[in-house]
Amino acid sequence: MGEPQEIVPLGKNELMGVVARLYAEGYRLVQIGCNTLLAGYELNYSFDKDYRFKNLRITIAPGEEVPSISAIYQNSFLYENEIHDLFGIVVTNISVDYSGTLYRTSIKTPFSVDNVKLPEAPKQKKTEGP
Numbered sequence: 001m002g003e004p005q006e007i008v009p010l011g012k013n014e015l016m017g018v019v020a021r022l023y024a025e026g027y028r029l030v031q032i033g034c035n036t037l038l039a040g041y042e043l044n045y046s047f048d049k050d051y052r053f054k055n056l057r058i059t060i061a062p063g064e065e066v067p068s069i070s071a072i073y074q075n076s077f078l079y080e081n082e083i084h085d086l087f088g089i090v091v092t093n094i095s096v097d098y099s100g101t102l103y104r105t106s107i108k109t110p111f112s113v114d115n116v117k118l119p120e121a122p123k124q125k126k127t128e129g130p
Helices: 012-024 076-087
Strands: 005-009 028-037 040-049 052-060 065-067 090-092
Touching (some): 012 052, 028 076
Antiparallel strands (some): 028 040, 040 052
16 A cells, blocks of 8 residues: 655746745655656655655646755755756756756657657547447
8 A cells, every 4th residue: 555645736937935844844855857858847846754755746738847856855956957967957056057958869859859759649449339
């Protein structure tokens, strides 16, 4: 049996305030993950306190910038550089910015909207009625 997890959808302008509050409450940063969507990206910031996960979720369009949380959680700079290199998302004010050189990949931003071909949703079979 797993522990309950809370998912909190946010606008990117709310991110810094909520992250600062979590830090003040004693939460630790667990991970920052990113997914490519049909029309943009979904970023998930996971925090933990007393074995309770809180996940902050923001959705952005291609070309939108995201603020770095490295001023609050210093270790986030690695996640943020990874997101920049693999997805092409500009993360502003990263405390340690590798400027696109954290990873060497055969193609630039391999998981960006331009490079990921997402499959179409499966078509529903028509059911015949009586």
